[in-house]
Amino acid sequence: GQNIDQPTEMTATEGAIVQINCTYQTSGFNGLFWYQQHAGEAPTFLSYNVLDGLEEKGRFSSFLSRSKGYSYLLLKELQMKDSASYLCAVVDSNYQLIWGAGTKLIIKP
Amino acid sequence: DAGITQSPRHKVTETGTPVTLRCHQTENHRYMYWYRQDPGHGLRLIHYSYGVKDTDKGEVSDGYSVSRSKTEDFLLTLESATSSQTSVYFCAISESGDSYNEQFFGPGTRLTVL
Numbered sequence: 001g002q003n004i005d006q007p008t009e010m011t012a013t014e015g016a017i018v019q020i021n022c023t024y025q026t027s028g029f030n031g032l033f034w035y036q037q038h039a040g041e042a043p044t045f046l047s048y049n050v051l052d053g054l055e056e057k058g059r060f061s062s063f064l065s066r067s068k069g070y071s072y073l074l075l076k077e078l079q080m081k082d083s084a085s086y087l088c089a090v091v092d093s094n095y096q097l098i099w100g101a102g103t104k105l106i107i108k109p
Numbered sequence: 110d111a112g113i114t115q116s117p118r119h120k121v122t123e124t125g126t127p128v129t130l131r132c133h134q135t136e137n138h139r140y141m142y143w144y145r146q147d148p149g150h151g152l153r154l155i156h157y158s159y160g161v162k163d164t165d166k167g168e169v170s171d172g173y174s175v176s177r178s179k180t181e182d183f184l185l186t187l188e189s190a191t192s193s194q195t196s197v198y199f200c201a202i203s204e205s206g207d208s209y210n211e212q213f214f215g216p217g218t219r220l221t222v223l
Contacts, residue, residue: 004151030208042199042214043152050209087151091208096167099151 002026004100006088011106012078020073020086020103028093034062034073035087037102043087046073075105083107112136113215115200121221128187130218132200134180140203141183142212143167143175145196152199158183159206190222 003025012018024032031050035043049055049064049071061074073086085102092098112135122128132141143155154167156175164175172194174186187194197219201212 033211042216044214045211048209048211089151095206095208096154097152097212099153101149101151 002090002092002098004088004090004098006086006100006103008101009104009106011108012075014078014080014107014109016078017074017076018078018105020075020088020105022071022073022088022100024069024071024088024090024098024100026090026092026098029066030091030093030095032062032064032071032091033087033089033097034071035089037085037087039084046086078107080107080109113200113202113213115198115215115218117218118216119219121223122190123223124191125189128190128220128222130185130198130200130220132183132185132215134183134202136202136204136213137180138202138204138213139180140206140210141177142201142203143173143183143185144199144201145169145194146199146217147196155185155198190220192222194220195222196220 005023034046037043047062054063059076064071085104087102088100089097114133116131142157144152153169158164158177176184197217199217200215203210203212
């Protein structure tokens with residue numbers, strides 16, 4: 001079967017750095033997305049990786065290792081507004097998105 | 110922000126009644142999707158459409174049907190609602206089915222089946 005694993009919840013301090021991991025086992029791989037979802041709102045796009053390595057976009061970076069079936073989202077200089085759920089999703093061989101259950105990130109002052 | 114609206118935003122209904130949720134887009138995107146989101150689960154695809162009158166089943170399609178008679182509208186119908194269909198339903202759109210095309214999500218519909 002297809003499986004995406006993420007930690008259920010993480011806590012970090014304002015101004016710090018946090019890394020949210022995602023491991024996957026899917027039928028094929030055509031890219032990996034990270035989305036942010038604030039409570040009660042729609043998911044919004046953060047990043048897309050299809051090649052190995054690190055993609056940096058402001059305070060957020062996303063890393064992919066296809067051989068290890070692993071990705072992480074790195075958030076720097078954490079702000080209170082970063083409190084949200086972070087969703088990892090893999091594009092499988094049928095070009096369907098397979099979603100992880102999400103990681104709830106709690107930022108403390 | 111992508112122009113996607115969903116209606117209704119909240120609905121409470123009783124077991125056995127039919128329910129239709131509407132997704133409307135103003136982006137002229139070809140692909141439209143219906144997902145449900147439940148605690149402890151990732152977003153799960155119910156049905157999707159790749160053009161007018163062109164639809165296909167997703168992972169959790171049992172008990173749901175869809176229709177797309179116009180590019181801008183994608184309807185999700187629960188023929189006879191059950192309590193297990195209590196969920197938050199999200200519509201999403203994408204320009205194409207290519208892997209790199211991000212999906213844009215509507216605001217969601219919270220459905221409660223009593």
